[in-house]
Amino acid sequence: MSASVLYDTPGPKAVLRNRIYAVVGSLAILALLAVSVVRLSDKGHLAPEMWDIFNYSGIRQNIADALVATLKAFGLAAIGSLILGVVLAVGRLSDHKPVRWAATTFIELFRSIPLLITIYAVWVGFLTDYSMWALALGLSVYNGCVQAEVLRAGINSVPRGQSEAAYALGMSKTQVMAGVLIPQAVRAMLPTIISQLVVTLKDTSLGFIILYPELLQTARLIASNTQVNGQYPYVSTITVIGAIYISMCLLLSALATWIEKRGRRARKGAPLTAAGQQVPGAGTLETLNAPAPPRGDDNPHG
Amino acid sequence: MNVLLDNFPEFRDGFIGTVSITAVSSVIALVLGVALAGFRVSPVPPLRFFGTAWVTLLRNTPLTLLFLIFFFVVPEILFPGMSPFLLGALALGFYTSSFVCEAVRSGINTVPLGQAEAARSIGMSFAQTLRIVVLPQATRTVIPPLSSIFIALTKNSAIAGAFSVAELFGWQKLMSDRGYNITPVFIWVALGYLVVTFVISGLFRLLERRMEVAR
Numbered sequence: 001m002s003a004s005v006l007y008d009t010p011g012p013k014a015v016l017r018n019r020i021y022a023v024v025g026s027l028a029i030l031a032l033l034a035v036s037v038v039r040l041s042d043k044g045h046l047a048p049e050m051w052d053i054f055n056y057s058g059i060r061q062n063i064a065d066a067l068v069a070t071l072k073a074f075g076l077a078a079i080g081s082l083i084l085g086v087v088l089a090v091g092r093l094s095d096h097k098p099v100r101w102a103a104t105t106f107i108e109l110f111r112s113i114p115l116l117i118t119i120y121a122v123w124v125g126f127l128t129d130y131s132m133w134a135l136a137l138g139l140s141v142y143n144g145c146v147q148a149e150v151l152r153a154g155i156n157s158v159p160r161g162q163s164e165a166a167y168a169l170g171m172s173k174t175q176v177m178a179g180v181l182i183p184q185a186v187r188a189m190l191p192t193i194i195s196q197l198v199v200t201l202k203d204t205s206l207g208f209i210i211l212y213p214e215l216l217q218t219a220r221l222i223a224s225n226t227q228v229n230g231q232y233p234y235v236s237t238i239t240v241i242g243a244i245y246i247s248m249c250l251l252l253s254a255l256a257t258w259i260e261k262r263g264r265r266a267r268k269g270a271p272l273t274a275a276g277q278q279v280p281g282a283g284t285l286e287t288l289n290a291p292a293p294p295r296g297d298d299n300p301h302g
Numbered sequence: 303m304n305v306l307l308d309n310f311p312e313f314r315d316g317f318i319g320t321v322s323i324t325a326v327s328s329v330i331a332l333v334l335g336v337a338l339a340g341f342r343v344s345p346v347p348p349l350r351f352f353g354t355a356w357v358t359l360l361r362n363t364p365l366t367l368l369f370l371i372f373f374f375v376v377p378e379i380l381f382p383g384m385s386p387f388l389l390g391a392l393a394l395g396f397y398t399s400s401f402v403c404e405a406v407r408s409g410i411n412t413v414p415l416g417q418a419e420a421a422r423s424i425g426m427s428f429a430q431t432l433r434i435v436v437l438p439q440a441t442r443t444v445i446p447p448l449s450s451i452f453i454a455l456t457k458n459s460a461i462a463g464a465f466s467v468a469e470l471f472g473w474q475k476l477m478s479d480r481g482y483n484i485t486p487v488f489i490w491v492a493l494g495y496l497v498v499t500f501v502i503s504g505l506f507r508l509l510e511r512r513m514e515v516a517r
Contacts, residue, residue, distance in 0.1 A: 006410075006418050006436065007345045007428045018346050026348040039379045112453075112499050113492045114460035116471055121488040124478045198362070205364035209464045216366055223374070234374040242367055249362035 045235040049228045054240060059222060066218035067244065073132055073204045073214060077139035078197055084144025089151035090177060107145040115142045116206050123210040131212035135204065143200045150192050154185030190263070194256035198249050205245070215241055305482045306490050312473055317494050319469035323391050324456045324498065330395025331455065335402025336437075342407055345428055353403065360400040365458055369393045369465050390462035398455045405451060409444035410436055442513050449506035453499045460495075470494045 010018055040046050053059055091103030110118065119138030127134035158181050166176040186193070208217035219241040223234045306313060341353035360368070372393040377384050413436050421435040463471030470491050477487040 006343055006431055008422055010345060014345070021346045022348045025346060025352070029348070029352055036379045040375075043378055045378060109492075112457075112496055114457040114471065114495055116460040116464070117474060117488065117491055117495070120471070120474060120478075121484050125484040125488075202362075202364040205366040206461070208366060209461075216364070216370065220370070234370075235378070238367070238371055238375060242363060242371070245364055245367060246359065246362045250358075253362065 040235055044229055044231055047229060050233045050236045053226055053228065053233055062218055062222060066213060066215045070204050070214040073135050073207060074201050076136035077143065077200050080136060080140030081143035081147050081200060084140055085147025085151055088144060088148035089155065092148065092152055093155060107148055110141050111145040115203055116209060118142060119206055119210060131210045134210055135207040135212050139200055139203055143196060146196055147193060150189050150196060151185055154189035155181050157188055158184045191256045191260035194252060198252045201249060201252060215244060305477055305486050309477065312476060315468050316470045316473035319467060320459055321498060323387060323459050323462055323467060323469060326391040327394035327398065328452055328455060330391060331398035331402050334395065334399035336406055338399060338403040339406035340432060342403065343410055357400040357403055360397055365397050365461055368397050369461055373465055386465060386467045390465055390467045394455060394459060398451060401451045405444050405447040406440065409440035412443045413439045445506055445510050445513065449503055452502050456495065456498050456502060
């Protein structure tokens, strides 16, 4: 992307200046990194023995167990939040005032309370011995509220003609929701839904505060229980666990980006060819193939 | 009611703690975030790369892990014995800065192309274009997303309580350790957070109205 909005293709003087900035900038960043590394290795945090602990099968087993525990909590929370999201979104769009009102209150309340507060209250309140379920329940409630709002935005973005046509065919409200609106809303909102799942995955790390043995809690246990050279291997465990977390989240984010790109391609491609072959007046097919999501697409020069 | 009245000094300290850590880390996040957004749109490739790497890394790291890094690794690099409040505020600010950066960057992208072109054609440099023409206009579009980012920051500050910073989650923990029933404790803590988030969204609505310009 040579033609940015903010600067011209640089001339000879600007090229020189940019090169100077580039060198100075890289040097500054490298210096920061170097200082950190030197300071850490001075204190013995980067000694080979510190990294040797990952060669013990016990510690490897611990990390593997913790990974499974994290994924378990994430899976439960993902399923729970998606189900709750659909229920709450449908509740918010209900024709009955009390239902609408209850769903709105629930969403607004739990969305504005810190997740940690909810998880802790659930754990202390009635699931003290089942920290996994406390974590999954807390995550489901919070993320369910967020997913409900995402779905609602998606449902509202489906062109009105869609539900009008469905009602005209004699479908009931339930049929319109389940058969026409929600599938289109999910398709339009899939990238956002997956991004929220990334947030859910990151938030499983809150389990360490209620002593659920997930990755972060295990990292802390490993670091505070194994002493190497009279020091606790915080730096090496945090590096390893951090790498695991970041790669898991990046994989999920990559999935979201891929789906978004695919959706965009379909939206650009499908209506064109369809319009070329359709008889005039069959325009509904276009919108069917191409739901317009209310995403941040208002950016004209990405 | 008893929980609150009997333990009011602790609750007050917790509330003040939440407000002050939110305020301090908001400032850190705002300054860092705007600077990073400038990096990300700048004509200098290494700075662009640094900005992108920063955002990608921090957005995919759980905040709790970041807290762990700031409490156990950063003091080793800087000076030992930094206060938990400062470390917590830094962790929160760094984490949030990546979100601020993305909001500002998308705000910059909504400024019409002609504005930057005009600025360039009268001979402004990149920094001048950004500072005098683009950023002031981007501010308006950035305010609503910033509002939700800072509300999220307030909620995230609860994690600091688990790392021995005095704030509202710490109070919740303390009360449940003292054997109080969790339900009233939960309600009071929730109310405390609601007050802070309402104030933030109110402030931003005010700001939005004041910066409103007919385009």
